[in-house]
Amino acid sequence: MAEPSIFFEEVNERQGVFHRRAFLLGGFAGVGLLALGGRLAHLQLIETQRYEKLSASNQFNFKLMPPPRGLIVDRNGVVLATNRPNFRLMVARDKGSDPAATLKILANFVPLDDAKQVRLAKEIARAPKRAPVQILEDLTWEQFSAIDIRGPELPGVTADMGEVRVYPQGGAFTHVIGYVAKVNKDDIQPTGPNADPILLNPGFRIGKQGVEKSFDLDLRGKPGAQKVEVDANGREVRQDSAGDIPATPGKQIQLTLDADIQTRAMDVFGEESGAAVMMDCRSGDILCMFSGPSFDANRFVRGLTGAEYRQLAMYERKPLFNKALTATYPPGSTFKTMVALAALEAGYNPATVHVCNKAWAWGGRVWHCDEAHGAQDLKGAIATSCDIYFYQCALFVGPDRIAETARKFGLGEIFDIGIPGQKAGLVPDTAYKRRTFKKDPVWHPGETPSMGIGQGYTHLNPLQLCVMASRIANGQKALHPRLVQSVGGVERPRGSEFGDLPVNKDHLHFVREAMAAVTTGHGTAAAVADMGLGDVKMAGKTGTAQAFNYGGGRGAHGAVGEWRLRDHAWFIAFAPYDDPRYAISVLVEHGGFGAQAAAPRAREIMRVALLKDPEVRKRIEKPLPMPQLPPDANLGGDAPEGPTPIPGQPLAPIGPPQPPTPPVGTPT
Template sequence: MSEPSIFFSEVNERQGVFNRRAFLMGGLAGGGILALGGRLAQLQVLEFDRYRLMSTENQFNFRLIPPPRGRILDRFGVELASNRPNFRVLLVRDEINDIDATLDALSQLIPITSERRRQLLREISRSPKLVPVAVAEDLTWEEFSRVNVRTPELPGVTADMGEARVYPHGGAFAHVVGYVAKVSDRDVAAAGLNPDPLLHHPGFRIGKQGVEKALDTVLRGKSGAVKTEVDALGREVRKDPEGDINPVAGKTVVLSLDADVQSRALEVLGEDSGACVVMDVQSGDLICMASAPSFDANQFVRGLTSAEYRALSEYERRPLLDKALSGTYPPGSTFKPMTALAALDSGMVNPNETVVCSGQMWFGNRFFHCWKRGGHGAQNMHEAIKNSCDIYFYQTALKIGPDRIARVAEAFGLGQTFDIGISGQKPGLVPSTAWKRKQYHQPWYPGESLSFGIGQGALSANALQLAVMTARLANGHKALNPRLIKSIGGVETPSGAAAADLPFKPEHMELVRSGMAAVANDTTGTAYRASQLGLGPVLMAGKTGTAQVRVISRAERASGVRSNDSLPWHLRDHALFVAFAPYDAPRYALSIIVQHGGGGAAVAAPKAREIMRVVLLKDAAIRARIESPLPMPEAPVSTTGEVEGEAPPPPSETILPAAAPAVTGGPTQ
């Protein structure tokens, strides 16, 4: 106190200070409460809508219900892909405090190997916190119920009954029907900005190949949801049935395939590598589209180990490849009907005119050989087809030139892809002078016509194209298109018969067909022994083909061409056969390729016969024709070592300019 005061004692001064300060404090407290009130006004009045929404999101949970995936059936309703119940255990990271403890508890109930556990932990750390992760799938009912009983004590763990895809035929349809597998990051990326929430569902599998992939969205259906009120631990408190959205099942897809034929084709191909396509000559329906060797599509559903996958992808015979669509091979002698038709259509060749075959011919500066060392002698067109005489077709091709042959080949479906609803077709190649100019900026050399005429050189085709070619020839009128998908969700897809007419004279086609009938039914035909169906009056017509994949040197030819058996697998010839039946009223066309199988007559034709028998016997009208079906005769065993249809060496040695061999050497698959 600097100045003495009578009226204000020291005590009174302290009281004055206190009262002022208490007033200040009261003001501060009032200000604080005012600030709290302001904040409340902000949260509760101004931002009310936002927080009400967040509260509702907390309170209600839409649990995704995956729709049942649509079934895939064959033409008679046999299931090619269906669903089976799958008991599994799911885990939501967000609701679990101690992952290790939860996994420990779970491993008391169901087997979890330490390897699986590591894998799981990795999976859990990678996936978003709210997305369930499948701990175990395909549990037995006992394991499932054991977990189910304990779930109340294990927050974040649910025992769930889902559905899993099953392919009852295992590998038979693995390429055509395809398979479903776990959704990959790439699938999610491909789904765009707003992916179907199903993609994150642990049980969901996405189509990866064949019909499953092409029609994935159709088969998938629409997911439903169950609206539930949940507490903070995600436990259901109350269901709200009015808020439920029912899932919409995926549509059923019916294919034109016949499960019996397809299975038989796979059986007949056995360990061989190759493909077989059977097509209805009237409707264009694909009855069979098999690729061998195959793999078990069910393995892909549960997921392959890396070792399993490596075994499949590294195997020389390429089981993962759909050879019916994406394997292109030189058609070899099966192409000769095309050359013949081109010759007839050109008007430059009289079918009765003969060409003398001495086993070889000199052209350019080298010999071109016929597959038959001694030669066939004088051959007219019919005989040339029946005997598959190379010299006849060398001469013919030379006479009419490549562009006429190419036109016919293209009219019959080679060098193009068809809209059959699934992807993976390779168009192969039909060479022509225009192609040669465009691709190599070079003129067409006459020597190339020789190879082209017998279905070698740059020409390549897949099994589907060869089946279409044969079917169009057998049909004789229509440029049939193949159809694989018969109906989607009960809606029929357009038939392959609604096609333009073939621009060729019926009598010309009949001439070629009779040549093919002779191949199979004339005792001297190249495939006579292998083509006897044993179905009474129902006969098959066909054409063999043996496509060479290696160069036969002059020295080897002099000392005798090595037999296929003595060569390593990848150097052996491709065996091919195309056929249609019944010859007199064609209903079915077939093509078969046995990669590096050897001779067409010895290897491909007998397999074709087996498959064709099943096809015909399943047709009621044809069964009626066979008054008394005879028992199947034993397949005659080929005794001679002579190989039909052997191609001349690819003209790589001397005739062609250096640039061409890269393509004309194409037979090497």
């Protein structure tokens, strides 16, 4: 067999190809190793912080912490709305959990009836995974501890401590402050401040009425977070307080209201229906705005049952209705102040006399008055509230001038006081008649006398009448009411910064004197308006307004008969008369005669305001005169020369005390 031939050229060629491939593959491997090393160096050196955060996010999580809602306080710092801790129970839908079975177990420790379990099970099913749904709040310590100790056996169940809104003054401020309630899906809007789904967290509350609603964004604050360690399934293992993000509390709202005056208003109204509004007639600050009967806002925070809400909604005295702002009523004889002022501005002679015989025939009908007042001038007609005089006075002035003057004093106006729900009411004129009554657009002469006594189309609310009384008392400034004094420490504009009243000051002085006559002498409120504060007196005007029709209420001043048919009772006033500081309007819905139902309540509320005023107290608390002493009385403070003898007893010796005489037989 022939030996193979070896061609060195072929061997060399093959070896060359091998070496090239080896170098090429080695280069690729080197580049790969270099890239891998570079990537590892980049991850370990440059991206270290990022992956540390990602790792920590797997180990730690953050629980949303709702912020403490801002406080609401009165002008003196008395707390009207605050927060308190409460134990609450929450359930979240988790992997492998059965919310319905969990609720049945919880029913052994807390009150959960079958209907509530069904409703809560649906709510938990609709909630996002691991999003807690509040089951109960205000748990007792026994309930809280019984559930908390069984936490490992109840997946998805959390018993912790949160905060709940509380109103320490009960129902006195409910219509002004409003209340908060749990956020529901209807409250979440596509845009705006309520667009964030974070509000659905069980700890969040949203304002529903009054100041709580109007200043909800300021009161909310900013949420924080609590750092917790979690396991692979996202369940909480322990807390890491060092990593917590503190929440920012909401801003504090300070109102101009006075807690003492507001509480006194609630006391004097009792179960009566009506409203009381008081203003500082120098600054425009509202010191009292009460609507009764009221309700306890704390019940709304926890949630009313359907039966409880129906009872409030169907009660004929309407406790859910803010009668100080939202309701409007015929002002009755309180409106005569505007008729008198309009007449004076139009050149009416206040000495004009009309005779009241309790009936007055005009325009083909008979117009009535409560009693026969006899001959009256303008001042006397205001003091005695003579309807027949003001029928004729209104005819002299006409509806347009009366309406023009009334609007200068805030009647028919909506004021920016920071809370919603105001109704403008109506101050009618001929233009109103043309706009509203297309079939009968003419103002008939017979409609003017009714306007002259605050009846007919005229409808106003208690806030407007308080503004009117405040502007009359001030005599110069067109005061606007201010309810919110400051937000977060930033003061809001005062009510005295709106210019002057465009009326003759002498005419205002005349009306004030006539209102002073109402509470003295033969005035309609003379028997009930004395506050018992010495020379500090109150000026005012009574009013009795028909609520149904002329024959609605029976008896004197429509104060007898079915409650809803009785007349409304009004009283407006300011005090002290000679140095006005406070003005008030009081409405007693279906209360009958203003002097009997409204004036005594206004007097008691006004007393509180005056007794709290240091300058007024100086006028009231005068020092008693020194007792009269005989001319020869010893007034120098000299000590007597000797002791005064007492009849039948010897004088004690003067000098150092002597030792006692020893008994006989005692050794010395």
